[in-house]
Amino acid sequence: MGITSVTKDAPRAYEIADRFRELGVTVVLGGIHPTIMPKEAKQHADSVVIGEAEENWPKLLDDFEKDRLKPFYLWDHKVDPSSIPSPRRELDNLHPLSATLQTSRGCPYRCEFCQLTGIGDTIHRKRPIETIIRELKNIDRKIIWFQDASLTINPAYSKRLFKRMIEEKLNKRWMAFGNANLLERDDEFLRLAKKAGCIAWMVGFESISQKTLDEIIKKKTNKVERFSYMIKKVGKHGMGVWGSFIFGFDTDTPDVFDVTYDTIKGWGLETAEFNILTPFPKTPLFEKMDKEGRILTKDWSK
Template identity: 45%
Template sequence: MKNALLITVSSNDMKQIRRARYIKFQQCTMPYLASFFPKDWNVLHIDEEEEQIPYEKSFDLVGLTFHTPCSKHAYEIAARFRLRGITVIMGGSHVTLCPEEAEQQADCIFVGEAENTLPVFFTDFEKGKLRKRYESNEAVDMSKIPLLTTEHFHRHDHAAGTMFASRGCPNNCEFCAVSCMYQHKFRMRPPSEVARDFAQFKGKVVVFWDDNICADMAYAKEICKAITPYKKWWTSQASIKAGEDDEFLELAYKSGCRHLFIGFESISQMSLDLAKKEFNQVERYKEIIKNIHNHGISVQAGIVFGFDCDTRDVFDRTLEFLIENGVQNATFNILTPYPGTPLFDRLKSEGRILTEDWTKYNSRTDVVFTPKHMTTQELLEGFNYVNREFYRLPHILKRLNHSHTGLFWTLPLNIIYWWLLKTKRTNL
């Protein structure tokens, strides 16, 4: 029996940032990949958000998945195991976008999706002849992938588990790493398989880790129909198209959807157009939010500050918009040009990238490029200002008074965030 350790990497800095989100969810990458291991492997999954890595134990293989701001920490983990002669493999978005860097830190790396190359890897591992890089240009057949292994979901958070129905996004936003990771290919699992994964979670709340669950609206409706019998609550990320389709919203609510994260990104149409997200039409935002609320579903707005069209008044204008439209929650980010994205390439060609210290690419505490119409300090201060103001008690009451959707849980959640900010425990 061989032993493998799979690690969902989280650096101390990122743990501090994520701790700010009272509701946070376990990533499903490693619980999913665990199902690919042959029967004669014993697999242990460690989520660094909650658990310590057992460096003292012996393993035949260590696998790491991580995002850009955790890359330095991941490389340190890899070095400790490799010094003991343990084989270390790496994958994930940063590895795919920076393969030349990553392959210097591991015995081998997986570029892009690993499903097609894992069988080859295990054959090579048995022979003791690993390749430095495993990469496939063929799209993964989503109808032939295994179900999640739920025993590897062992965090005690606010969801029974996380899963995915689709992969990728058909859009091509300049700042997004997803389209680079999956080369703009959007694919879907069979609804019956999604329903089986959904049903096997024992708790009442499930998170879909899809990048855009409404990318194919007909498919999204089929998913809703397939999971309705299980009477669970669920949430996911979606584009503004979710709020334009009454049939979808009706089916979503009936199937247990009570909350949607909507990537509004900006209230400036010029910023959206520049970022190649022109399908977001700001003039329709108010109508879309109201329509989602009218179907009993609360809204979490995804907002990014720092686009080239943003001036210093963008913070107050955004705050006013969110309050006046009764948005229940919001996630604010500083525009971050992740390596490998068109945004990074453009800003680098313009001489505006300030650092390639990936630990600072966390979208919360650092500005890593030169903004056009404000200083880096003004951008950071504006970001922190909106976080504080959005969760001030008067603004909470005003927002939730506009829409009572999900009030019994959105009000306590907002109060918690107000308290965290008041006691200076977080920047959200």
């Protein structure tokens, strides 16, 4: 049995793994949290996959069949995106209306709170566009969530993808993560995205404080004073903006909730989500707070 887990789900993943092992089932754990905390994960699994699994998984299965399963399978370099297989979507009947898809892996922004930074996945790797087109054609759902860290990291690549989606008349409606700076300044990108079926962009504004963006998040290209203009510009192209914000930065003041609410209401933001700053293990934020004695527990359920 294979279980993948991020940090917030690790306690539940361990609970499930422990129960199945009690029943005599061989359990393999993988994903971001087991990659970051492999020794911890091994306490709940027969084997742990560290890093991306595509190259390791065939070897692991071969070892399992020969009754020589190793405790750890480490793949210490990044998988060639052209070798990533398409998922067996016919096995997934949990989401009849929508499907997820990745066109790339990695993110170069290196935000201090992000676990992609923590695992060193900071090189943007693109899958072949024709592979993406074939996969989209084989998806029978009409709504697609692109699960890239950001579909705006390499705008030239994304524009080529959009053009192929338009040429193929795929008739899909889709959403993706995007960077505010690119969405503000590239009209051609917005025009092609809309024509290719985009209905909304999820944007990590993170904070309405420029000091926070500059000192903590490091997205020095993002300017709070331009966010309102970007939202209106995306709206003029017929797409919505879903904003994501984080509370709990050291630069936040007690009025951050009221000020954030008033600000984004003035922007005309259609949808917003709010998150609590969480120092996930191995991120720069965690290491900094741990050195300062501010990590009070390593119980991931709290």
